[in-house]
Amino acid sequence: MFSPSQEELCALNKEPVKYGELVVLGYNGSLPNGDRGRRKSRFALYKRPKANGVKPSTVHVISTPQASKEHQRPPQGLRSLPSLSNRHRGKSFETTAQCPGRSQSAISAKGHHSISFTLSRSQTVIVEYIHDKDTDMFQVGRSTESPIDFVVTDTISGNQNNDEAQITQSTISRFACRIVCDRSPPYTARIFAAGFDSSKNIFLGEKAAKWKNPDGHMDGLTTNGVLVMHPKGGFTEESKPGVWREISVCGDVYTLRETRSAQQRGKLVENETNILQDGSLIDLCGATLLWRTADGLLHTPTQKHIEALRQEINAARPQCPVGLNTLAFPSINRKDVVEEKQPWAYLSCGHVHGYHSWGHRSDTEANERECPMCRTVGPYVPLWLGCEAGFYVDAGPPTHAFTPCGHVCSEKSAKYWSQIPLPHGTHAFHAACPFCATQLAGENNCVKLIFQGPVD
Template sequence: MFSPSQEEHCAPNKEPVKYGELVVLGYNGSLPNGDRGRRKSRFALYKRPKANGVKPSTVHVISTPQASKWELEYMEDDPDFLQVGLSSGVEVKVEYPSVQSRVEVAISCKGQHSISYTLSRNQTVVVEYTHDKDTDMFQVGRSTESPIDFVVTDTISGSQNNDETQITQSTISRFACRIVCDRSPPYTARIFAAGFDSSKNIFLGEKAAKWKNPDGHMDGLTTNGVLVMHPKGGFTEESKPGVWREISVCGDVYTLRETRSAQQRGKLVENETNVLQDGSLIDLCGATLLWRTADGLFHTPTQKHIEALRQEINAARPQCPVGLNTLAFPSINRKDVVEEKQPWAYLSCGHVHGYHNWGHRSDTEANERECPMCRTIGPYVPLWLGCEAGFYVDAGPPTHAFTPCGHVCSEKSAKYWSQIPLPHGTHAFHAACPFCATQLSGEHNCIKLIFQGPID
């Protein structure tokens, strides 16, 4: 199903070109209340019928507090602007009290995209962007305005079972980032901080980190930043976590700031780029997205494969070693409802049981239980199959569970995510379950499950 803003009008029998997909961490296949329109747990980027990319063109420096002087400067420095304004019937007035207002008028008269860097109350640098026939642009953010292709809101830890939780103040930018894809093979995708608003503008105010590079072009960072981590070795069984970096508005790569919204930028990392790889993670300070390339998705397990693995486990008729009742993982469309045959596990040892109500070790720690098989004390939770195929690094059987949430996936997928430090808050990092965003704990953040087969 395509987004309204990116429907591909294709010739019969011609597959649309897919650049890749963005998958939001913390959702096991769909949002708690269901995927709707541009608000969903994963978003596919397809080649557009007509290119909508933009690239930098003219730079203007506006450095006067007086509107009348500003008009004169534009007449002298930018006759094309007045010519366009007059030929299109736009009357340029001089009644705007702020530099930003005058900048908005200047650019809206041309109908072009622009980025404005407010250096002071009296000076703003405006970089105009012109149409780029070779690229497609996709925008991600919290805003539901039309320029945003993929609407993302703050992820609540354990959100699978927490539909009603509300965020009082989001830390995700309304226009958080943009991804620009080459329309020609190999369809390279690049990420940039900030997105253009409904007026086709990006405004970096006085308090935003911004600077002029040695080559003369302006650049800056958004308030809470856009962080990216490229895995070492791609997104495969052998993958290792990479290093988190911050991406600037112009797509340069920097080391992290001291805190998310610090005024001082990090150091430029000259040997790294903003090109997204299969398995790259994008953090928007409130939600983390996984980028999967079209080729990477081609080699990843499908929903059908995960369903086949579920049926295979259930066909082996695992049993509770105490109650001797047969256990079964619920179907994928009932992945959030605890059922009678649901497998449960002691996460300190990995022994799988059916549900029982004994073994409590403390009145205060309700979830601390003693395993009847090995007497190990630890959390006792229902097991859930990880249904979002995009999070799997291989097609192995679901043998390991994340602790303490109980989501189950392949061994190599569990161990990969267990090693990844995901941004949390303004300066903390911790490993989290990709299926529910719960912070991981325990000796290794995951445990190998021990199933007992039927004894008949």
């Protein structure tokens, strides 16, 4: 039978081709104060009406002290540089000789993108980029300037949005990374560290980690780095964690530095690429993004499916085994408000109850209680349905809760995220709940819930 491609389906429906979506970990469907403009919890990448991609063209070596001063900027140790795809590298570069009279302003006047590598006070290498009709470019970062398509700020663990918890100094780069998608099937998406600013430039200052590769092209890393992890087996029920790597400005793959901002780069990993896969994780040192391909999203549960699962649980009328009152998960649009019928659970054993005030143990932490069903002592928290469909690896019923936050999702989704080491700070890694970014704890990081049905 004829099976139309995504592009043909989109043409029939007059809808643009979707390359994929970026979903920020730590948000359960939307930002705490709501999604606004380019600042939201998920961002869809669609084929642009007109290609805006760029590819490297000419290399200019500027050796005059005057020109060198013009290119330096005070920013954070290292900014960013562009490069499109590995296939362009080293092939399309045309190198000019030492160019004392040629400056960045001359390149800017031509309206071209460029990457500046400041090697010393007296020498700067500028890689000029030209239009690429075959690719679309999308930029991600903390800046709200127009070149940034998806504005991302630091994720606060536990999804708290009070003033006390606000990040005082962000570790996310203003122009953190760029994703370049082929405009033709299979719409391959590649990630590169750093993004172009409003002047169409990426600047790597003297202190930035940068180097010249054996084939002659320049490359470098951003201050806190862009890390990527491709899961083994894609984003499915059988997926396993992959290995975290660092992506360079030109899209090469390196082992991690000793710390996020160390001057010494890791080792080149020649058999791996910067091509994003369904389920790839992108860490910007302050926020972690999940990449979902358009095809992967077609096999993922929808909001309607999750709502149907919620109604199915509530229709079974689970009861508190002690108070015998009926429990119910609140509606998705009230997912942050504790309600009277809210199910609560003892996370050490998984027994689900209604809220009660007994069971405190004076010799334990304040949030720990003794379960009246099995006498197990552990965290006692309200349960919340995981509403962000992009985090589910299957469409199974919500039977497991993360410890200690109480977000509920399918068994395989819970077990998948429980074994993913997410970057934390400058050199630590730990598993976290994808719905609220709370660090997971407990023997297995998640627990199977034990509901009691109605007794009548």
